[in-house]
Amino acid sequence: MNTFKFSVRPQIHGYDKFSDFIQAHEVGPQDLIFTQRFLYDSFMQETTAQTLFYDDFCGGEPTDIAVDEMLAAIRGLGFNRLIAIGGGSILDCAKVLVLDSQQNVAELFAPGVQPERKAGLLLIPTTCGTGCEVTCVAVLDFPGIGSKIGKGFEAGFADTAILIDELLATIPYPVFATSSADALVHALEIYLAPRANPYTDILCINAARLILQGYKRIIEHGRGVIQQDAKSYLTASNMAGMALANVLAGGVHAIAMHFGSAHHVPHGEATRLFLPAVFEVYFEKQAGGKIADIAALIEDVLGKPAQGESPFGMLERLLAEVVPAKRLTEYGMKPGDVHDYADKVIETQQRLLVNNYVPLSNLDIAGIYNRLM
Ligand SMILES: [Fe+2]
The missing domain is CATH 3.40.50.1970 (Rossmann fold)
Incomplete structure (x- = not known):
């Protein structure tokens, strides 16, 4: 840097x-x-x-x-x-x-x-x-x-x-789940962004840790712990927001922006959908860079992954319990849409795509849709 x-x-x-x-x-x-x-x-x-x-x-x-x-x-x-x-x-x-x-x-x-x-x-x-x-x-x-x-x-x-x-106090559980997941996406995407800096790094890692720890508490103690943890979630999303005010989010948001508009999916639900798949691709392409810090954080909070599972597979299992997601086909996306959607993301979301950890090609984005169909 x-x-x-x-x-x-x-x-x-x-x-x-x-x-x-x-x-x-x-x-x-x-x-x-x-x-x-x-x-x-x-x-x-x-x-x-x-x-x-x-x-x-x-x-x-x-x-x-x-x-x-x-x-x-x-x-x-x-x-x-x-x-x-x-x-x-x-x-x-x-x-x-x-x-x-x-x-x-x-x-x-x-x-x-x-x-x-x-x-x-x-x-x-x-x-x-x-x-x-x-x-x-x-x-x-x-x-x-x-x-x-x-x-x-x-x-x-x-x-x-x-x-x-x-x-x-009045937040419905689904809104809590998708909005906190969006904060987690901000923290993880910005940590990996090429323009990240020491200040965004510390905000992002701390925000991600607070949210992952909170999710683990939900699994261990039930949804009632959200109110006890309100200050922690508000602080985490605010920290990730401070990072976002300085460095834009990347590919997860780019893909989610288009998908959310095409299928009228709320923002947090859309970013949560694509987080694990995009990070799996990043991890496959360049496991040795800053993404290793995130993998270590996930293991630190959640424990060791199952045999043959990546840390991001373990993240998906956590999210599936706390922030359940549908398949893309359940929103009405068809297999024949994959390449058109990938084209549209590249055409309209360059502002975000330049912040990717590693470049995502049209084929990479199509592959991400296919994993989630
Ligand atoms: Fe977001």
Whole structure:
């Protein structure tokens, strides 16, 4: 490694309860809370802040069309701080909604467009996965071109990212499972990225260890331990997010971005699907590089693999219990789609593919699909 750059932002605050946050940050009528109704009903009814509800515009992950409607709605409101509280979809939308611009999403996502912000921005995750409370990237689905696209907005960095243990209390198990798996993917992919540096390394290895240890506890003690481990998962996903703010993820995300858009699969579910298969290919191609550190970490937490099994086979067995996955055919992918999908990944996801541990060819990507059909 010759040169590197690592930025540290935004501020990160942690609280046990939502009411602690409201008091500490003096949340009031000049603030706009952007969230989902069930979260508002569960935690926020006492606040005097204005509200905008994601579910009034969008049922699943955000499309460019839905965010254009959100932009039209928010431009009629006056507020000093936008406080986004939710999963990755909500936090990503907030990074676009806070921009000081009259442009639509297609125009905002054009190369070189970087508006300033028009208000303060606080990002509060209610899942433990994307780490997007500490990144400036917004990922939206563009059904017109058949792919999800991510763009970093310099003004999309929050002033403060806020981790509140209590907000994990209502997380449905499948959301916990796929979002924490996405954090694990961030940690493992960025550790291997050519642009990784000593700071991202330490964040990634620690995040991966915390998540793997948590998963092992779920297997040993049952799903009830998630709440006890809330701070650990929030911290791990945040650490992986800090790494992601500096170095992009790689091939697992590239393949998942396209697959998620083609079959309407939530982001964390899609990245979890492809993690073990991509890492098996990496391990087959170059077992002696940094991936050996990850193999050692997996063995350190989970023990020795079975005879003839790679550490990533053991990882797949762990994930199969904690974050069960379907076959690609169960989502509607057909064997005849394999080469078209591989072409599309290479065509639309170069931004991510350049961060691969070793290059993945069209044939490599096709082979990954075939393993999972
Ligand atoms: Fe991700």
